[in-house]
Amino acid sequence: MKNPISNVAMNMQPSGIRKFFDIVSEMKDAISLGVGEPDFDTPWHIREEGIYSLEKGRTFYTSNAGLMDLRNEICNYLDRKLGLQYDPAKEVVVTVGGSEAIDIAIRAMINPGDEVLVPQPCFVSYVPCVQLAYGVPVTIDLKEEDEFKLTKKLLLEHITDKTKLLVLPFPNNPTGATLDKHELEEIAQVCIEKDIYVLSDEIYSELSYKEKHISIACIPGMKERTVLINGFSKAYAMTGWRLGYACAPHVIMEQMIKLHQFAIMCAPTVSQYAAVEALKNGDRDVERMCESYNERRRFVVYRLREMGLECFEPYGAFYVFPSIKKFGMTSEEFATRLLQEEKVAVVPGDAFGKCGEGYLRISYAYSIDSLKTALDRVEKFVKKLEQK
Known part of the structure; x- marks a missing residue:
């Protein structure tokens, strides 16, 4: 056989x-x-909204990209928290956890042989997702003496003419490392000069203890080359609800939604209604x-x-x-x-x-x-x- x-x-x-x-x-x-x-x-008011959606029979498919009410609230949240503006109709997709968003972003962007820079230590899914897309993961060993931060020097040492995407996983799992605005600006400068896209995994953005979180998408010239990943598991204690999202330029998002459409159809409807409540009243x-x-x-x-x-x-x-x-x-x-x-x-x-x-x-x-x-x-x- x-x-x-x-x-x-x-x-x-x-x-x-x-x-x-x-x-x-x-x-x-x-x-x-x-x-x-x-x-x-x-939180109870979030659970209650999920229960209420069931009682009202809201058990149908949503659009592939997710409830428009939720996409609107995601955009409102990113605007008030980070000053980032996205089009809810064309630049947002609601996913089954942040993990699905990572997967479809990489598959939408990577061709066989493209190199993807993955700073480590990091969340376990990045390298396998690159491999499943037939890309080439290039790991960057972060150092304790640098507080496990990605530095401009380390980044430049690993870029080749095949580099297409940088995974930027900060705040970081497993180290707890963060990057400040100046550090992000240095990375952004390299990405712009070398024409590299960024997958910014910001699932822990609300859990920043020294300084307010800033996204690399906020740096001038970076929003158009960044896929921003976030979700509800960590900040709102909603791990089992399995809900995340991605925001990206329309040219990338159009392909991400296509992959999401064929693999998933849509994220869980009950979870989406609960997430609307989380974003509206969960601060x-x-x-x-x-x-x-x-x-x-x-x-x-x-x-x-x-x-x-x-x-x-x-x-x-x-x-x-x-x-x-x-x-x-x-x-x-x-x-x-x-x-x-x-x-x-x-x-x-x-x-x-x-x-x-x-x-x-x-x-x-x-x-x-x-x-x-x-x-x-x-x-x-x-x-x-x-x-x-």
Whole structure:
């Protein structure tokens, strides 16, 4: 019989995040700090709107691009938050999570052999999405001494005449790194000079703790070469609602909607009605959750440093990325033993790229009580290693 499996699919590695999540889900008394999911319930007024849409029988398909009311609210949100103006009829698509938006953006733009720059450590989906589009992922190893920021120098070192797209994942998962306006302006200058497009994944934009988030699309000359990705999972605690969106110039969006049309048809209708309510009346909910995350962020960084783990201070998302290099263990070994011996699950840093080796991703999207208990166990484990 012929091999029924695609070579691209066969060579793709499964997510390193899910491995530990699956183990901890079956381990009694284990605490997981591994999954990037808010511990907050979706705010009640948002859930209520979803329930109301069901009661009213709003279970039909929407247009491929999404409810026009939602697209209008997305544009209103981006205008008041970032000063960006998009045409809701031609430049916005509502997707099944930010992940689908990433996938269709890459497939809409990349031809076989085109190079896509992917700064790492980063979210696990970018490289596989490039491979599925028959593009060539070119990874850029970010450095702790640069606070895991993408610098102009690093960017220039990796550009070739085949470079078409730069993935810009800030605020960053897994490091929590952010980029300020000056840093974005330097990257924008390179992209304009070298004629490179940008996929700006801003799913954590509302979770910025030092400075207000700014999009590279705000930099003059960049809106016309940027696909802006965002969604509702992180800011509004709506992970299971599976709703994201993309904004892009019409010439790109036209092709993205075509791909979305054939693969998905439209995003879930109930989720779209709930998202309208989130954008209209959810600002205070976001502020409240962000304040809580910031408190947890400071606590986790303090505790990790107190127990002797080097950890640069992250200013975005809800992750810290401490170094465990001094123990002479791989990230996988450290995380496995921590889970087995102290029943705390974290994610090995190399799950987010080879340059993540020697680090761990710890999520603080959990209650302070859970974080205290888990970090007490981590400290116990660290002290045990130091005594050997």
